[in-house]
Structures are given as C-alpha cells and as structure tokens.
C-alpha cells in the first residue's frame with residue numbers, strides 16, 4: 276500500500292541502458308564527486324522552472340515547450356548544482372499526453388516525447404527520467420498531484436528530502452492519500468476510519484482521524500521490541516511454509532503470497548494458517564482472502580495510475596475497475612469480519628491458547644477495552660482489516676525480488692547458507708531466532724536485502740511528501756508551501772558512474788565499514804543514507820508494518836536457504852531476464868525453479 280498513484284509516470288523495465296552523462300554529477304576520472312553534485316547553491320530569486328530542451332517544436336495545444344531531444348541533449352553541459360527541469364505536460368492528464376483520445380500518441384511522439392509508461396517498465400522509465408532531467412525536476416502526475424497541473428517535484432538528494440520531512444507538520448502526507456476509491460469504499464461501509472467533515476479521507480488523509488488510528492495501529496507492532504516478540508511465531512510459520520516450496524516450484528508467486536499470509540497470521544492472531552504447505556489442511560476462506568487481498572489492491576492502484584481512471588474517479592464516476600474493486604473489497608470484508616468476530620468470541624470465552632493470547636489482535640482487544648480507549652469494537656475491526664489487506668503482496672513483492680537474485684546467484688545463496696547454518700548448528704533446536712537475524716550476527720543476510728533493494732526496489736520512488744508547514748528551499752529553488760515532493764533513490768544506485776557494475780548482485784557492497792568509508796566523499800555516499808536503505812518511506816508515516824515485514828522476509832528467505840538449494844532455469848541468467856508487473860508494488864514473475872533438498 277503506498278505511493279500508489281505515482282506509479283503512473285514511472286513503471287517497470289530493467290535499467291538495461293545506462294548513461295554516462297548525468298545532470299548534477301561531475302566525473303573525476305571514473306569517480307564521480309559528490310561535493311559538486313549535491314551542493315545547494317542558493318539563488319537570488321526563485322527561477323521559473325526550466326525546460327532546457329532543444330525544443331523540437333511547440334505543441335499547438337499547450338504552452339509547453341516540447342520535450343528534450345536526446346540526440347541534442349545539453350545534459351553534458353549541466354552545471355554542478357542541479358537545475359530544476361520541467362517535464363512537458365498537458366492540463367489534467369499531465370505527462371500522459373498519450374492518453375488524449377485519438378491524437379495523444381501522435382502528439383506525444385511529435386512534440387512531447389514523454390516515455391511511454393506501461394505496467395512493466397517502472398525501472399526503465401525512472402532511469403530514463405534521470406537521464407533526461409537529472410536529479411531535480413518537476414513532473415505532472417494526475418492521481419498524485421492535484422488540480423489542472425498536477426505538479427510533483429522529484430528529487431534524489433537525501434539531505435534535501437529530509438528538509439521536506441522536517442516541514443511536514445503534525446499531520447504528514449501519506450502514500451495512501453491517493454487511494455481515493457478506498458476512502459469511498461470505506462465511507463459506503465460506514466467506516467469511521469474514512470473520516471468526516473473537514474477531516475475527509477480519515478486514515479488515508481492528514482488529520483486527527485489518521486493520527487488516532489495510526490497510534491492505535493502501530494502500538495505493539497512498530498517498535499523493535501514488539502516486532503521481535505512475534506519472531507518465534509513467524510519462524511514457525513516460515514518453517515512450515517518452507518515444506519511447501521517443491522510443490523509450488525512452478526508457481527512461486529502464489530507460494531510467497533501464501534507464505535506472507537501465513538507469517539502475518541501468526542503475528543495478527545498467533546495462529547498457523549499453513550496455506551503455503553499443501554500437505555496440511557487449510558481454510559478455503561484463507562485461500563480466497565489471499566486472492567482478494569492481491570486483487571483489491573491491484574484494482575486500487577490501477578485506478579490511481581491510469582490518468583483516465585483518476586479523472587473519472589475525481590468526477591465521481593464509478594468505472595468498471597471501481598466496481599470490480601468494490602465487489603472484491605465487499606467479499607474481503609465479509610471474510611475478515613467473520614474471522615475477527617470468531618476471534619473476539621473466543622477471547623471472551625477465555626479459550627485463546629498461549630500463542631493467540633500473545634498475538635497482536637488479542638493485545639489490541641485488550642487496549643480497545645481499556646478504560647482510556649477511544650476506539651469502539653467496529654473501529655478495531657476496521658484497523659485490523661486495513662492491516663490484513665496490506666500484509667500479503669507488499670511483503671511477497673519484497674521477498675520475490677530477493678528470491679530472483681538468490682536463485683540467479685548460486686554463490687551468494689551458498690554464502691548465505693553458510694552464514695545461517697552456523698547459527699542453527701549452534702542452537703539447541705535448529706530454529707531461527709530474533710537474535711540470529713540481527714545485523715551483527717547475520718551481516719550477509721542484511722547485505723542481500725540491501726542489495727536487492729538497490730537493484731530492484733519494490734517501487735523506485737520510495738516516498739511522496741508535502742512541505743505543509745512552510746515554503747522550502749530545495750537545491751536553491753523556493754518550493755511553495757503545500758507542494759508535493761517525490762523521492763526517487765533508484766536511478767543513482769544504478770548509475771555506472773556512481774556504482775561499479777550496477778547490474779551485478781554484490782551484497783559485499785554493504786558488508787562492514789570498509790565499503791562505507793570508500794564511498795565517503797564520493798557521489799556514492801548518498802547510498803549509505805537512511806533514506807536510501809529500504810522501501811518503507813520515512814517520517815511519521817513510515818510503513819507501520821515495516822519491522823514485521825522485514826522480519827518475515829528474513830525468516831522465510833533464511834528458512835528456504837537452509838532447507839533447499841533453489842536455482843533459476845538457465846534461461847534466466849539474472850534479474851534482467853525476469854519480467855514484472857505493477858500490482859500493489861512491482862511484482863516479479865518468478866520462473867519455475869529447481870528445488871533441491873539440502874542435507875543438514
């Protein structure tokens with residue numbers, strides 16, 4: 276769930292073509308120097324945004340200058356500090372000139388030349404934008420930006436993004452804000468989470484309603500201690516799930532959705548749903564829920580990403596996609612509410628077992644029933660529904676990409692196996708524990724996930740924030756209060772001027788202090804910023820499920836690597852041979868793998 280609507284402009288693809296010329300970065304032999312690249316030289320006054328294109332022509336339908344012709348690119352002459360560039364766009368549809376009926380493609384090909392966006396090319400598109408517009412540009416994304424010109428400032432400098440976060444105020448903008456159809460569905464269903472009056476959009480908005488439910492939701496979930504408390508249950512769920520992998524070798528996408536579901540069920544209810552192990556019975560309602568969770572969010576994101584859908588939605592039109600979304604959510608709600616009611620009844624009868632009593636939901640019932648609580652039981656169930664809905668294909672998307680890299684880099688998989696094996700060999704019962712997964716105990720495991728995030732983030736732009744409090748200076752440009760600023764860390768991590776052999780999966784880049792020291796003072800230094808580290812965003816809206824999602828990912832990958840040697844077919848040599856589709860996030864299409872048992 277997240278930066279949903281942005282996916283628009285920027286989707287998919289392998290960043291197979293890379294450029295050596297770059298805005299904002301200057302090369303000193305092979306080493307690009309940071310000093311210049313991210314320096315923020317103050318300007319006397321706010322410049323108008325510039326489109327430094329060599330204008331193939333003026334579009335007859337707008338005042339916008341036509342897009343940069345790459346052959347005549349002036350990028351090489353770019354100054355040291357990034358100059359704000361402006362992506363050519365049309366009113367309402369923004370950069371999606373193609374979406375204009377009948378003449379859109381001609382118009383775009385002739386004048387605008389904006390990259391075509393498909394559900395399968397986010398990585399390529401993001402890199403292409405970097406190539407054309409550098410590290411600081413304005414783009415126009417309906418469904419994300421607001422109004423006639425849905426403007427979004429895109430930046431890549433972590434220190435500049437921190438300034439935006441500091442200007443967010445008490446009610447920061449959330450990635451979920453663009454999910455208007457979800458707010459509509461919640462209202463139709465009488466959810467208090469939907470907010471009311473001036474606090475419209477509730478949990479998805481930026482007011483007291485968000486704060487109230489966010490506080491309730493993240494308690495017992497987000498702190499390191501709370502998340503660690505769920506590790507034994509998740510480890511158990513992962514161990515059972517791992518048994519199912521040979522059965523799902525042809526359909527690992529389903530396997531990881533089931534595994535993510537199983538692991539989160541152990542957190543939420545302290546129960547073992549065992550969907551990923553076909554040899555144990557499972558509840559058909561759980562199987563149906565998994566599919567509904569994946570489908571409902573995919574429809575939701577599709578509505579935010581498709582400019583026509585976004586505009587129709589803003590006009591109150593219920594499209595075919597909206598209707599599909601609504602019926603999927605209705606069914607999902609039916610399943611979830613029944614499950615929650617059954618759990619509450621069991622709680623009231625005092626029949627929960629020890630694992631269930633220690634679960635997130637059992638604690639949440641206690642908190643909801645405490646004297647100082649301002650949450651009623653229906654609100655509690657709404658919070659749980661949102662969490663359950665967000666817990667399946669977000670986590671599985673993250674795991675999928677790591678599996679792509681492990682299965683195409685057997686040496687990495689072997690090294691990870693050796694690291695993990697020494698821990699389980701030394702343990703009493705051979706079970707993975709929270710202690711084994713710390714960075715100091717399992718540095719290679721952490722490095723594998725960091726490298727996977729660099730090359731194949733679940734979405735290239737990790738956060739969209741608004742400077743709600745005041746105007747702000749970004750790279751010397753005054754950005755008016757209330758602007759939307761997107762942070763796009765992906766391209767820099769894939770730039771061969773900054774990262775050696777960026778298409779090679781090398782966890783060693785993140786091992787120990789030496790690589791960090793080497794990056795210091797170079798353009799690559801930004802990669803060590805906390806802002807570049809993971810896909811969960813930053814600030815008060817950072818994903819509340821981030822810690823448990825990381826634990827789940829580490830546990831299932833570790834268990835799989837301990838139990839099996841998993842190898843991609845020879846036709847899939849690296850992540851570049853793996854297609855992907857934008858759903859809730861970028862979902863890698865996992866190929867059929869060879870699964871061989873390890874002998875412990």
Ligand code: HEM
Pocket residue numbers: 276277278448449450451478489539661662663665666667669670671673733737738739810811812813815816817818819820821823824825
């Ligand atoms: C690897 C898996 C996951 C990724 C990559 C991910 C990523 C994100 C991101 C980027 C955001 C937007 C943050 C922002 O607005 O700045 C977000 C929000 C959210 N995530 Fe996650 N997430 C994951 C797993 C989960 C899980 C397991 C849950 C279950 C609790 C969850 C629940 C939510 C909720 C409820 C929000 C909205 C929070 C708010 O607006 O305050 N996510 N997530």
